Amino acid sequence: MKSFTVHPMESINVHPMESIIVHPTMPNNNKDIKLHIAMFPWLAFGHMIPYLELAKLIAGKGHKISFISTPRNIDRLPPLRPKLSALITFVKLPLPQNPNLPEGAEATADLPEDQVPHLKNAYDCLAQPISQFLKSTNPDWLLFDFAPYWVPEIAQTLGIPTAFFSIVIATAVTFLGPTSPEIPADDRKLPEDYVVPPKWVPFPATVALRFFEVLRLYKRITGDETNVSDLYRFMETLRGCDLIAVRSCSEFEPEWLSLLRVIHGKPVLPVGLLSNTPKADDENETWRSIKDWLDRQNKNTVVYVAFGTEAMPSQEEATEIALGLEKSGSPFFWVLRTKHGDDAVKLPEGFEERNEGRGVVCRRWAPQVKILAHDSVGVFLSHSGWSSVVEALTFGRPLVLLPMSNDQGLNARYFGEKKVGYELRRNDQDGSFTSEAVAESLRMVMEKEEGRVYRDKAQELKPLFGDWKRQNAYVDKFLEYLKTHRGCKTT
Incomplete structure (x- = not known):
C-alpha cells in the first residue's frame, strides 16, 4: 500500500x-x-x-x-x-x-x-x-x-x-x-x-x-x-x-x-x-466457519441481520430484535455490534442457549458480501444503509428495513415505494417496535404470499445491481x- x-x-x-x-x-x-x-x-x-x-x-x-x-x-x-x-x-x-x-x-x-x-x-x-x-x-x-x-x-x-x-x-x-x-x-x-x-x-x-x-x-x-x-x-x-x-x-x-x-x-x-462481489481468493478461518453453518441450512431460509459499521441498536431494540428472531421460527445469523463496557447491550437471558444450532450471534466483523451471496439467505433485516441495500440486491435478497439514523429513514421510504423492502412497523413518536412486529415482518417478506412482491422485486433488480x-x-x-x-x- x-x-x-x-x-x-x-x-x-x-x-x-x-x-x-x-x-x-x-x-x-x-x-x-x-x-x-x-x-x-x-x-x-x-x-x-x-x-x-x-x-x-x-x-x-x-x-x-x-x-x-x-x-x-x-x-x-x-x-x-x-x-x-x-x-x-x-x-x-x-x-x-x-x-x-x-x-x-x-x-x-x-x-x-x-x-x-x-x-x-x-x-x-x-x-x-x-x-x-x-x-x-x-x-x-x-x-x-x-x-x-x-x-x-x-x-x-x-x-x-x-x-x-x-x-x-x-x-x-x-x-x-x-x-x-x-x-x-x-x-x-x-x-x-x-x-x-x-x-x-x-x-x-x-x-x-x-x-x-x-x-x-x-x-x-x-x-x-x-x-x-x-x-x-x-x-x-x-x-x-x-x-x-x-x-x-x-x-x-x-x-x-x-x-x-x-x-x-x-x-x-x-x-x-x-x-461488490465476493473474492474467490479471500478465504480465511472466519469465513470457513460461517460458510459451514450456512451450508447446513435450507435454501432461502436464513434471516441475515446486520446494521452496518456504526448503527447500534439500543438495549430495548436489541431485546425486541432477539425475541422477534426467536418467534419467527427461522434460522438466523445476526452480526451484533454493540458498545463496549457497562453500556454494552445484553441479550435476553437464555436466548443464545435456547437458539443454539438454529441461530448465530456474531459479535465481530463478518464478511457481509459473502454471506448475502450464499443461497441459504432468504431475507436481510437491515438498517437501510445504501451500501448494505446495494449488496443485498446484487444477490436478489429481499429486505426488512429498520432505519436507525442519518439518511436511512429517507432511504426506507423510497425503498418502500419501489417495493425494494418492507419497513418494520414502529411507533411514530418514539420509534419503538415489538418483537411481534419483527417476527411478522420477517415471515411476511420471506414466506407469505403478501410478501411475494418484495421477493419478486429483489429478483427483478438483481440483474441491474450486478451488471x-x-x-x-x-x-x-x-x-x-x-x-x-x-x-x-x-x-
Missing part, C-alpha cells in the same frame, strides 16, 4: 510524477488523457469504502488517484491489488489534536455518536494541509464529501474543479433542500416540517422523515454553538461544487436524479451502484465529463 504523510505545518515534497500536467501542446484527444483525481471522503468507513471502490474503478482505467485521509484510517482500509497500487496513492494527513477526542479516534466508528461533532471540528482543521497538498500536486479534479464544506473555496482559489461525490442516493440529497436561486428557498423551521415531502418535489412521493427520526437528527439539522450543522455542511457543499456525482443509476431513481439537477442548477452525474458492463459504462461517462471539463494546467 503506497502512501505518504503530509504534516499540517510542513511544505509537501511530491515526486514530479505524482501530479499530472496537461501541456497546451498536447493533442486534445480525450481518449488519451490520463487524469489525476484527488479524493477526500468524510472520516467514516461507510464513506471511505465507496470512495475507495470508485477510486479502484477509475484507477483500473489508467488514471491516477490521490486518496486523502488520516493515517489510522488509511491503515485500516482493505489492501489494493498490485496492479492498482501503482496508480492509487494514499495521502496521510495527521488529524489535528482535539482535547475532546480519545487518543487514536480518527473515524466515527471509534466514537459514540455524541462525540462525532468533536471529530468534525478536528476534521475542519485539515483545511490548511489540504490547501498545501492541492497547491503542490495540482490535480485535475477534487472529489470531496459533505463534511468539508470549506473545500470549494480553497479549490476555486487554486483553479481546481470540484465534484461533490454523494455516497447516498439522490432521493435523500434532494430532501435536504435547493441552492438554485430559481427554486423557492427552504423555509422548514420546526420538526413537523420535515415529516412531509418537501415543496420542491413536484411528483407524488412519500419520502420524508418520521417524527422520531427528526427528533434524533434535529441537533444535526440545526447545529449549535460548538459546531455548524450537517445540513449547513451539505448545503454549502452543494452550493460550492462544480459537479454533483451520485452513487446511483438512472434506472433506479431517474426522477430524483433529474430533480437534483433542477434544484441545484448544475450537472448531476450518477457513477453507478459500485456493487458490471453497465457499471463500467457509468464510470466511462463520468470520466469523459471530467476530462472535458478539467482545468487547463501548464508548467
Whole structure:
C-alpha cells in the first residue's frame, strides 16, 4: 500500500510524477488523457469504502488517484491489488489534536455518536494541509464529501474543479433542500416540517422523515454553538461544487436524479451502484466457519441481520430484535455490534442457549458480501444503509428495513415505494417496535404470499445491481465529463 504523510505545518515534497500536467501542446484527444483525481471522503468507513471502490474503478482505467485521509484510517482500509497500487496513492494527513477526542479516534466508528461533532471540528482543521497538498500536486479534479464544506473555496482559489461525490442516493440529497436561486428557498423551521415531502418535489412521493427520526437528527439539522450543522455542511457543499456525482443509476431513481439537477442548477452525474462481489481468493478461518453453518441450512431460509459499521441498536431494540428472531421460527445469523463496557447491550437471558444450532450471534466483523451471496439467505433485516441495500440486491435478497439514523429513514421510504423492502412497523413518536412486529415482518417478506412482491422485486433488480458492463459504462461517462471539463494546467 503506497502512501505518504503530509504534516499540517510542513511544505509537501511530491515526486514530479505524482501530479499530472496537461501541456497546451498536447493533442486534445480525450481518449488519451490520463487524469489525476484527488479524493477526500468524510472520516467514516461507510464513506471511505465507496470512495475507495470508485477510486479502484477509475484507477483500473489508467488514471491516477490521490486518496486523502488520516493515517489510522488509511491503515485500516482493505489492501489494493498490485496492479492498482501503482496508480492509487494514499495521502496521510495527521488529524489535528482535539482535547475532546480519545487518543487514536480518527473515524466515527471509534466514537459514540455524541462525540462525532468533536471529530468534525478536528476534521475542519485539515483545511490548511489540504490547501498545501492541492497547491503542490495540482490535480485535475477534487472529489470531496459533505463534511468539508470549506473545500470549494480553497479549490476555486487554486483553479481546481470540484465534484461533490454523494455516497447516498439522490432521493435523500434532494430532501435536504435547493441552492438554485430559481427554486423557492427552504423555509422548514420546526420538526413537523420535515415529516412531509418537501415543496420542491413536484411528483407524488412519500419520502420524508418520521417524527422520531427528526427528533434524533434535529441537533444535526440545526447545529449549535460548538459546531455548524450537517445540513449547513451539505448545503454549502452543494452550493460550492462544480459537479454533483451520485452513487446511483438512472434506472433506479431517474426522477430524483433529474430533480437534483433542477434544484441545484448544475450537472448531476450518477457513477453507478459500485456493487461488490465476493473474492474467490479471500478465504480465511472466519469465513470457513460461517460458510459451514450456512451450508447446513435450507435454501432461502436464513434471516441475515446486520446494521452496518456504526448503527447500534439500543438495549430495548436489541431485546425486541432477539425475541422477534426467536418467534419467527427461522434460522438466523445476526452480526451484533454493540458498545463496549457497562453500556454494552445484553441479550435476553437464555436466548443464545435456547437458539443454539438454529441461530448465530456474531459479535465481530463478518464478511457481509459473502454471506448475502450464499443461497441459504432468504431475507436481510437491515438498517437501510445504501451500501448494505446495494449488496443485498446484487444477490436478489429481499429486505426488512429498520432505519436507525442519518439518511436511512429517507432511504426506507423510497425503498418502500419501489417495493425494494418492507419497513418494520414502529411507533411514530418514539420509534419503538415489538418483537411481534419483527417476527411478522420477517415471515411476511420471506414466506407469505403478501410478501411475494418484495421477493419478486429483489429478483427483478438483481440483474441491474450486478451488471458490471453497465457499471463500467457509468464510470466511462463520468470520466469523459471530467476530462472535458478539467482545468487547463501548464508548467
